[in-house]
Amino acid sequence: QVQLQGSGPGLVKPSETLSLTCTVSGGSISDDSWSWIRQPPGKGLEWIGYLYYSGSINYNPSLKSRVTISLDTSKNQFSLKLSSVTAADTAVYYCARHVKRRVAVVDMIIDVFDIWGQGTMVTVSS
């Protein structure tokens, strides 16, 4: 059973780069696709971006200029880097497995986040 464990600093200074890692256990990181999602305190969810095992990447345009998501297959990990952070980037950051689920009855394939890490709270403050 695949499990995700996020890790990284809980405090980042303004203008610096936020760096988080998600370790995948119970499965190979090369078998699936991976996303980062964040949630500011008391607010809703924001998708940050995904990385397909094939190398294809897609970022939320609202963050695209500051985001990098990458894969380390040797460690079975994927990571998030967010540069030039401000207080608005304070949030719980979730890593998630992103899969394509087939729905035969309506002949469609839909992207879902089916497994999530526990979340890492990151505060941006000096």
Next chain:
Amino acid sequence: DIQMTQSPSSLSASVGDRVTITCRASQSINNYLNWYQQKPGKAPELLIYAASSLQGGVPSRFSGSGSGTDFTLTIGSLQPEDFASYYCQQSYSTPWTFGQGTKVEI
């Protein structure tokens, strides 16, 4: 970006109540709609995908319906463990977006 709007933002209910949460997309998303449940301090969990398909292990009291722009999540008989926040999410086009959430309280 496709905007997802949920209503209500919060609701009070009792055990055994039938609860309905709605989600409206700013444009047609066909059936590309997922629902997640989030309990305090925990990560969201997938409940329903493709508007009406139940994720494995999710109790049958949860159901989803809708297509196009209007969707509904129904909890047939609210249980104590169902008090949580619920989010809809569109997978029609990137950037994938979530509704603002609905908090179900006692």
